[in-house]
Amino acid sequence: MPPMGKVANPGRVDAQRLPTTGVPLGRVLATPALCGSRVIAGGAGTDRLVTRLNVMEVPDIHAWVRPGELLLTTGYSVREDPEQLVQVLEGLAERGVAALGIKLGRYLDVLPASVLARADDLGLPVVALAEHVSFDDVLTEVMTEVLTEQVARRAGGAVRTDHVHRVLVDLVLAGGDLGAVADSLAQQLDVVVLVTSPDGRLLVAAGDPDQVRAVHAGPWQDATGRLRTEDASFALGLHAPLDGTSWAVAEIGAAGLDHGRLAAFSCGRVLDDDDLVAVQRSATVCALVVTRELAVAAVEDRYRADYLRDLLLGRAGEDPDVVAHGVALGWDVDRPLVVVVLEPDPHTEQDGGVTARARRPVVERQASALTSEVRRRDPGAAVAAMRTETVALVGVPSDGDVRRMVRDLVAAVRGVGGGGRRAFGVGVSRVSEGAEGIAAGYEQARTAVRVGRQVHGPSACTHFDDLGVYRLLSLVPDERELESFAAETLGELAGPGEQAADLRRTLEVLLETSINVAETSRRLHFHYNTLRYRIGKLERVVGPFTTDPTLRLDLALALKVVAMRGLGARVAGGSSP
Numbered sequence: 001m002p003p004m005g006k007v008a009n010p011g012r013v014d015a016q017r018l019p020t021t022g023v024p025l026g027r028v029l030a031t032p033a034l035c036g037s038r039v040i041a042g043g044a045g046t047d048r049l050v051t052r053l054n055v056m057e058v059p060d061i062h063a064w065v066r067p068g069e070l071l072l073t074t075g076y077s078v079r080e081d082p083e084q085l086v087q088v089l090e091g092l093a094e095r096g097v098a099a100l101g102i103k104l105g106r107y108l109d110v111l112p113a114s115v116l117a118r119a120d121d122l123g124l125p126v127v128a129l130a131e132h133v134s135f136d137d138v139l140t141e142v143m144t145e146v147l148t149e150q151v152a153r154r155a156g157g158a159v160r161t162d163h164v165h166r167v168l169v170d171l172v173l174a175g176g177d178l179g180a181v182a183d184s185l186a187q188q189l190d191v192v193v194l195v196t197s198p199d200g201r202l203l204v205a206a207g208d209p210d211q212v213r214a215v216h217a218g219p220w221q222d223a224t225g226r227l228r229t230e231d232a233s234f235a236l237g238l239h240a241p242l243d244g245t246s247w248a249v250a251e252i253g254a255a256g257l258d259h260g261r262l263a264a265f266s267c268g269r270v271l272d273d274d275d276l277v278a279v280q281r282s283a284t285v286c287a288l289v290v291t292r293e294l295a296v297a298a299v300e301d302r303y304r305a306d307y308l309r310d311l312l313l314g315r316a317g318e319d320p321d322v323v324a325h326g327v328a329l330g331w332d333v334d335r336p337l338v339v340v341v342l343e344p345d346p347h348t349e350q351d352g353g354v355t356a357r358a359r360r361p362v363v364e365r366q367a368s369a370l371t372s373e374v375r376r377r378d379p380g381a382a383v384a385a386m387r388t389e390t391v392a393l394v395g396v397p398s399d400g401d402v403r404r405m406v407r408d409l410v411a412a413v414r415g416v417g418g419g420g421r422r423a424f425g426v427g428v429s430r431v432s433e434g435a436e437g438i439a440a441g442y443e444q445a446r447t448a449v450r451v452g453r454q455v456h457g458p459s460a461c462t463h464f465d466d467l468g469v470y471r472l473l474s475l476v477p478d479e480r481e482l483e484s485f486a487a488e489t490l491g492e493l494a495g496p497g498e499q500a501a502d503l504r505r506t507l508e509v510l511l512e513t514s515i516n517v518a519e520t521s522r523r524l525h526f527h528y529n530t531l532r533y534r535i536g537k538l539e540r541v542v543g544p545f546t547t548d549p550t551l552r553l554d555l556a557l558a559l560k561v562v563a564m565r566g567l568g569a570r571v572a573g574g575s576s577p
Contacts, residue, residue: 333438
């Protein structure tokens with residue numbers, strides 16, 4: 001006799017393996033081919049669904065069985081040791097088998113009490129087949145019943161899906177928005193419905209409040225509250241249950257554009273293919289709503305953006321007119337304000353692993369994200385997407401902590417990455433006292449984002465007040481003049497390579513410490529004599545900076561020029577356009 005197959009977690013019934021469609025075992029036992037058969041153990045599982053049949057004539061059958069099978073046997077393979085059926089039942093239960101049908105009287109007259117007790121513990125029905133039962137007749141009749149059920153179910157599923165789709169379309173034609181669509185779908189399918197942007201920002205949630213909270217606590221959400229649309233757990237399609245929750249996800253797409261995700265979560269039943277089809281068809285209705293809202297918003301946003309552009313450029317008229325016009329647009333510009341500019345970093349477009357399909361322009365998506373976050377904190381703020389940047393006029397918070405406010409806004413818009421988000425730099429102006437300072441604040445914010453990227457690299461968040469001398473350098477219109485100044489002042493120190501960079505660092509610290517040799521040695525971890533040698537080498541290259549304060553000023557400015565990325569790269573490369 002072949003050795004028994006080993007079963008992991010014996011006795012554990014894997015509910016995730018149980019089928020969600022099929023014919024109940026009780027109905028199967030009522031077919032003519034099984035007339036007279038009876039359940040002798042595991043009666044608690046008589047509601048299990050049968051989806052197929054199989055015949056067992058070896059004890060190590062586990063590798064070949066499938067969930068939902070009605071397994072038939074004569075008991076031949078365990079005739080010499082019926083107790084082996086305990087292990088067999090454990091393996092079958094773990095794999096989601098519907099029931100074991102055994103024909104007694106030929107090789108086994110009765111089953112051991114331990115086998116029957118184990119079947120009861122597992123809730124796995126053991127059926128004593130009647131003497132007249134023919135396996136061929138059972139296979140034919142039961143499979144006919146299963147196929148008939150599948151056809152009827154698919155027809156019923158199609159009817160339900162059509163009904164869901166028709167109800168949602170009627171709702172939209174009557175003026176319903178995304179919230180109304182989500183509420184209706186949640187009621188019809190008895191699920192939690194989430195609608196998100198392509199990068200996972202939650203737009204709408206519908207369903208039972210307790211279940212909505214349970215879904216939000218699941219693994220689909222990151223620390224910022226963004227749903228992980230780039231993760232496999234939120235991929236399009238139907239997902240196997242996890243901790244009692246199953247879910248289906250569909251893309252909200254229209255005209256080649258990805259507008260977001262529609263997801264349905266069920267905490268009480270396992271979603272099936274029919275539910276997925278219903279969610280997918282509902283996603284097309286959501287796309288209709290989104291397209292309609294975008295068309296309306298485009299006109300309003302264009303008007304708002306045009307007026308905000310005039311305001312930022314100082315050509316919107318007198319201050320009283322600006323304040324009144326702002327009120328009409330829902331803006332409060334008659335108060336202390338800061339101008340915040342978001343500008344996508346160049347040449348870093350990433351899809352985040354979600355899809356390569358075309359999306360809404362990056363600036364528009366970032367403007368949408370910033371608008372939702374700003375308006376939640378400051379309903380009177382003004383936000384608009386320009387051609388290459390997003391601009392926001394935000395009121396100073398009550399505690400006066402502008403840095404914290406900007407830091408929170410930027411963190412919310414960036415999330416923790418993924419989901420098709422594109423990196424961006426941020427510039428923040430000084431506080432302006434009302435409408436008269438907005439134009440100047442805009443220039444400050446633009447300078448901050450540009451110089452911040454040059455000095456600190458991509459994705460920098462820079463406040464204008466932090467620029468220091470870089471503010472003055474940024475006002476020089478001819479970059480070639482700056483490069484020439486740096487190259488002439490630093491000489492070979494402006495060249496490429498680690499040695500030049502190392503000497504520039506030594507010179508920088510010397511200037512920061514006012515040529516304090518002891519302090520510089522400590523900060524750079526050099527021996528005193530080593531630093532003396534380096535000072536001599538530096539003076540041979542750039543001149544007597546230890547005794548010439550004017551030269552020290554020139555050198556400090558030249559090092560700042562090199563630090564401005566975009567200028568420094570060309571200076572270090574030794575080339576000038």
